[in-house]
Amino acid sequence: QVQLVESGGGLVQAGDSLRLSCTASTRTFSSYAMGWFRQAPGKEREFVGTISRASRTYYTDSVKGRFTISRDNAKNTVYLQMNSLRPEDTAVYYCAAERAGAMTSQASSYDYWGQGTQVTVSS
Numbered sequence: 031q032v033q034l035v036e037s038g039g040g041l042v043q044a045g046d047s048l049r050l051s052c053t054a055s056t057r058t059f060s061s062y063a064m065g066w067f068r069q070a071p072g073k074e075r076e077f078v079g080t081i082s083r084a085s086r087t088y089y090t091d092s093v094k095g096r097f098t099i100s101r102d103n104a105k106n107t108v109y110l111q112m113n114s115l116r117p118e119d120t121a122v123y124y125c126a127a128e129r130a131g132a133m134t135s136q137a138s139s140y141d142y143w144g145q146g147t148q149v150t151v152s153s
Contacts, residue, residue: 035144039123042149052107052108062131065135075137079097083131098111
């Protein structure tokens, strides 16, 4: 069982930046593809982006050019750098791990999930 712990959420103003972190409790972290998802109140969980074992990345259109995912395998940690935040980015953000190492936007493909961290962007 892999545990994922997110941190870095908070309350910011529109245009500000935040960096979320997600640390995994596994020695084989480098073999996982990692994803970030978010869920706003009253909405379904949506895909934000993913990073492969080789640090290739893919993002949903609404965050392209503003959000960047990176990973530090030595620290078992994946990051979500969020710039130019907008009120519509307000959500609980979750990281997820896919053990086959496949990049995917499908939440059902991920094997492990964190507990989420709240990001609130005020206008």
